Amino acid sequence: MAEEKDVVKTAAKPTIITVFNQKGGVGKTTTSVNLAVCLAALGKRTVLVDLDSQSNATTNVGVMPPISTGAYQLVTGKVPFEDCLKKTSYENLRLVGGSDELAWADIELALQPECQAVLGKALETVPDNVDVVVIDCPPAPGIVSVNALVAADMVVMPVMPSPHALDGLHKAWWNVNRVRSSYNHDLHSIYILLTMTEDSELTNKLSEDIIAEFGHRVMPVLVPRDNVVIEAAARDLPVASMAPQSAPARAYLRLAELLMNRASHMGGEATGINREQGAETLAVWAVGNEGRRSNLAIPEPGDMPDPGWTEAPELAQPVAGGNLGWKIGAGIGLILLGAVLGFAAASAWFAFPPG
Ligand SMILES: Nc1ncnc2c1ncn2[C@@H]1O[C@H](COP(=O)(O)OP(=O)(O)OP(=O)(O)O)[C@@H](O)[C@H]1O
Ligand SMILES: [Mg+2]
Numbered sequence: 001m002a003e004e005k006d007v008v009k010t011a012a013k014p015t016i017i018t019v020f021n022q023k024g025g026v027g028k029t030t031t032s033v034n035l036a037v038c039l040a041a042l043g044k045r046t047v048l049v050d051l052d053s054q055s056n057a058t059t060n061v062g063v064m065p066p067i068s069t070g071a072y073q074l075v076t077g078k079v080p081f082e083d084c085l086k087k088t089s090y091e092n093l094r095l096v097g098g099s100d101e102l103a104w105a106d107i108e109l110a111l112q113p114e115c116q117a118v119l120g121k122a123l124e125t126v127p128d129n130v131d132v133v134v135i136d137c138p139p140a141p142g143i144v145s146v147n148a149l150v151a152a153d154m155v156v157m158p159v160m161p162s163p164h165a166l167d168g169l170h171k172a173w174w175n176v177n178r179v180r181s182s183y184n185h186d187l188h189s190i191y192i193l194l195t196m197t198e199d200s201e202l203t204n205k206l207s208e209d210i211i212a213e214f215g216h217r218v219m220p221v222l223v224p225r226d227n228v229v230i231e232a233a234a235r236d237l238p239v240a241s242m243a244p245q246s247a248p249a250r251a252y253l254r255l256a257e258l259l260m261n262r263a264s265h266m267g268g269e270a271t272g273i274n275r276e277q278g279a280e281t282l283a284v285w286a287v288g289n290e291g292r293r294s295n296l297a298i299p300e301p302g303d304m305p306d307p308g309w310t311e312a313p314e315l316a317q318p319v320a321g322g323n324l325g326w327k328i329g330a331g332i333g334l335i336l337l338g339a340v341l342g343f344a345a346a347s348a349w350f351a352f353p354p355g
Contacts, residue, residue, distance in 0.1 A: 014047075014130045015263045016123060018152035022175060023168040024139035027158040027195035030229060030239075032136035033060040034249070035156070037238040038256035040092035041281040042273055044131040047085065050098035051075060051148055052138040058097040059236050061088045067097035075144055076108050077118045081125050090241065090285060098136075106142040116183055119147035132260075141175045149179040154189040154259065156219075160196045161206035169210065189262060192218045193255065196225040219258060223251040235292045242289050244282035253278055 019032040029052065036048040050057035051071050058067065063086055070086070073079035074096055084096045109115040123133065135148045149155065155176055159169050169192065180187040192214055194207055211218050228246045232239040240249040253275060260273050 014123075014126050014133050015153050016133045016135065016151050017154045017156060017259065018135045018137060018148040019156045019158065020137040020145060020149060020176065021157045021159065021168070021172045022139060022141040022145070023172065026160045026168075027193075027223065028139070029054075029056045029060065029136050030233070031156060031158045031193060031195065031223070031252070031255075032134050033057050033238045034240045034252035035256055035259070036093060036132075036134040037061070037090060037240045037285075038253045038278060038282070039132050039134070039260070040090050041240070041253070041285070042256055042260065042275070042278040043092065044256075044260065045092050045129055046132045046134060047094045047096060047126075047130050048088075049074070049096040049133060049135045049148075051102060051144050052098055052136055053100055053102035054138070055098035055100075055102075056233075057136040058095060060233060060238055061090065061093065061095055062236055063088060063095055063097055065097075065099065067099045070095075070097035070099055072099050072101040072105055074122050075102070075105050075119045075147055077112070077122060081122055082127060089288075091281075094130075102138070102144065105144050109143040109147070115143055116146050116150050116179075120151035123151050141172075146179055146183075149176060149187070150183045152184065152187055154191070154263065155187065156191050156193050156255075156259070158193045158195045158223075159210065161194060161198075161203040161210065163202075163206075165206055166209060166213070169214075173214075190217060191259075193221070193223065194218065195223040197222045198225050219255060221251050221254045221258065223248050223255075235289075237289050237292060240282055241285040242292075244279060244286050249282070253282065 017035070019028050019035070021028055032048060032050075036046050039046040048057060048061060049071055055065060055067070058065065058070075067086070069079055070084050074081060074084045081096075086095045086097055088095050109118060112118060126133065135152070137145045137148050157169070157172055157176070159165055173190075176187075176190055180190075192210065194210065197203060197207060207222075224247045226239075226246060226248050228243050229239045229248050232242040235242060239246060240252050243249055244253075257273055257275050257278070
């Protein structure tokens with residue numbers, strides 16, 4: 001793999017980080033949300049853009065649907081960036097929220113000229129008070145994802161070490177590089193993030209294979225598999241702001257710090273990226289999030305919504321043997337009819353013998 005320099009932007013424009021992998025369930029949303037929250041905790045004025053119609057990134061930062069003006073309107077060029085922004089409860093973090101309509105954005109974009117560049121154009125109008133934009137992509141290499149890659153200064157590709165991971169990574173890598181060579185020649189900062197790692201012989205071997213092939217492209221931070229991530233998601237919370245001391249939370253804070261250092265136009269450590277301060281801010285947010293109920297909590301019988309079953313019209317109950325009477329009647333009728341027809345045929349035969 002050819003060595004390439006990391007991006008160094010000169011203008012005071014925001015850094016756009018696209019989190020992409022066409023493979024589903026590899027940790028894109030978890031990475032986007034936690035990266036965005038950690039960047040905000042590090043003092044970066046951050047906007048999280050949820051391009052997935054599943055809208056998990058949106059609910060994960062505590063914003064509930066419906067989103068009437070958000071990522072769908074942004075990516076299809078209907079509404080300017082500033083009008084799509086929503087506040088979150090986290091200082092420095094705003095959201096461009098996802099909605100069901102995003103499922104149709106690919107088709108609508110296909111009808112537009114330069115359909116691959118609509119989001120990039122919209123992001124050119126990002127105001128000065130935004131330092132970083134983090135984009136969560138849907139699990140497909142469609143036109144929406146291509147827009148996110150065309151707009152990107154950096155791409156983070158979460159990869160879960162699993163038996164088909166390397167194959168999936170090759171495909172995703174090929175797609176990113178195709179976008180880069182066709183539409184985004186300045187895209188050099190493409191990184192792989194190993195997620196949901198486990199300390200087993202198989203996953204260690206898979207991780208080693210990925211590192212051997214992609215070298216410095218693999219971020220020097222692992223996000224371990226830990227149920228605390230699922231518990232956080234069930235509370236519509238990023239793990240970084242629910243359990244900042246957990247290993248995945250610490251990994252995401254480190255990732256945010258590393259990416260900011262690599263995007264050196266933003267100053268990195270030189271302009272005061274301070275991990276301890278970021279960790280303290282996350283700890284304060286975690287206290288504020290204490291007691292937030294899990295949306296997976298098993299409801300008490302009294303909390304259960306009435307399914308309305310008692311109002312459904314009752315079906316007529318079949319009576320045991322209820323249909324037997326007419327069946328017997330019909331059977332006797334058929335036997336009698338057969339006997340009459342047989343008698344008539346025999347009489348006719350005797351009356352008019354053949355020949
Ligand atoms: N480090 C982790 N430890 C344990 N579970 C995790 C971890 N990271 C993510 N998960 C869980 O794995 C599942 C998939 O993660 P996530 O939704 O982030 O993936 P995705 O790539 O965005 O999926 P999709 O392709 O459907 O958008 C989720 O249930 C999430 O809570
Ligand atoms: Mg997702």
